[in-house]
Amino acid sequence: MRSITAFILILMMALSAHALDGGELLKQVDRNLNPESYESYRKLINIEPDGRKKEYVLFSVKKGTDKVAALFISPASEKGRTTLRLGENMWLYMPTVGKPIRITSLQSVVGGVFNNADILQLDYAAEYDVEKAEETGGEYLLHLKAKTGTVAYDRLRLWADRQRKLPVRIECLTAAGMLIKTIYFKEVKDFGGGIVRPSVIETDSPLFRGYKSVMIFAKIRKKTFKDEVFTLTFMPNLESLR
């Protein structure tokens, strides 16, 4: 009887040693993808089926799990626009309008396949719970469920590289399981300061057949900011952080 109990205990310990902690893994993916607080430059390219492109360059800053702000640097028609996200609150400041207005995560300030939630992305662990974690070949597969009804996508299927613990592909789904878009993480690059992550993110969507949007990252640097930077009053002054 004692030997059976010992066997069960050893088996349980062995199993728990191999059990995948999805929540912890998602936090690692978040940290490997971005430092907790950082600044970066991004180029957004919307590509039409006929190959025509529209390009936007943004400077963005992030602090903690729920504060992101971005400033449009080009083209001239968008220059000076800023966006701010505090949790699920989002605002857009246009120099012509002269004051911030509330926007929604489903809208897109630049058009194309990326919406505001994609452009002002928070940590995945801040918005999603891990329902299930699997190992599939050289990848982990995390099944994520939105913590609240205000998150842009109800469900995500996130494939992450097992060695690097970096996302490879994410499928964004509705509550009914309908695919909204797929996001591909490509071209892993060393940005310095210990930041090694994909430098290109592509997305396509069955809802926008033939269209593609691309986000290219540059100059990602760890940096801390005061909380006051992430306020409506500061939105017209984001340029001063560059």
Next chain:
Amino acid sequence: MARGTLAMLPILALALLLVMGPDCRAEDYRFDDAEMEKKPYHVGGYAEFRPLFFGLDRDAAQYLLKFYNRDEGDTATEYNGKLQLEGSLEKGVGRLFVRTNSDYRNSYQGASFRTTIYDGYLSLKPSSSLTLDIGKKSLRWGKGYAWNPVAFLDRPKDPDDPELNLEGFIIASADYIKSFTGPVQTVSFTPVLLPVYDRVNDDFGTLRHVNAGGRLYLLIHDTDIDLVFLAGGSRTNRYGVDFSRNITSNFEVHGEFAYIEEFRKRTVDAAGSTTEREYDAKSWLLGVRYLSEAETTCIAEYYRNGTGFSKSEMRGFFSTINEGFAAFRAGGDDSLLRKAASLAEGGYGRMNPMKDYLYARVSQKEPFDLLYFTPALTSIINLDDGSFSLSPELLYTGVTNLELRLKANVLVGEAGSEYGEKQNDYRVELRARYYF
């Protein structure tokens, strides 16, 4: 042999494409340092050409007031050009910003050209919590889209084109921001001083006063709240509050309330006699913004204008014009019309001079897969007299930095109503704007 090589060509080409594919894409995805470079100065702006075509209402009171001594016919054309330039210079904690607006107009009144400094101020930013501004600046207070009853320190915006830049006033102001963890996430305070003297903000109100205003902004429980005030003598004391909140991720609600002490309203009756009344006016606005899954944006706002005219007060103004026109036709006496013109420069000439309005706008992003096209339909309804304006428009932004907008404006209303007595029946305009 040659035929075999030819047959292999598509396969070779495909193989070449497969091999070259990633490199070609990498080439496409270039992101040069020059695109991120920050210069200490910036120069930009836009140039605009805007021809208009009007259908005139020759029986309307506003037409008679403007054209009583000449015949403009049934239609009129107008050509507008605009150059808006902005420049900034940054050094250390200081930033100098200037925005000028030059308007060229060629209409029935002849050609005119006017350049105005919209903004021109020095901004000092000793820390991320504090900003000090001095110079000419537009503050744009309020949460409403078409109207802002709490914008005590701004010029009124055009509800027909609410996103246009406005000329500011010469002010000294500060912004102090503090963030917190907890239900109160942000607090910021903006004190403002606005002097009114000869040639300094002299169109703001009574001269020789330094007016003090302020705004306290709070982000509490995911709700934006502003408390605002203005005192000092050039205008009567006024206080206001506004709010904005997302009820769901795609449904926003906002509102404003303004209390204006000792507001003076000058009205005119059908005989041309004017009366002035003083009272405490209350104006408010309640609005919603909704985005559907199909990317249809709906904005609706109800506006109660406590400083506005009632239906009978407005009819008194129109009757004065009609009486004045009859007198002019009978004996050439235009004194009553000149009196009406003077009243129109005051309260009666405001863009929406009456008490109750409803604003509704529906826009659809890229319908029927028409990329970069955004059609919209806007209506402003005067709830007091039932008259309204209806404005369909089509916006195209498919070429980088170029914006094309075709817009029509139809005015509907009975005789004696606000929109029924406007000088136009309809208007069509094309706006081509190039940003640089």
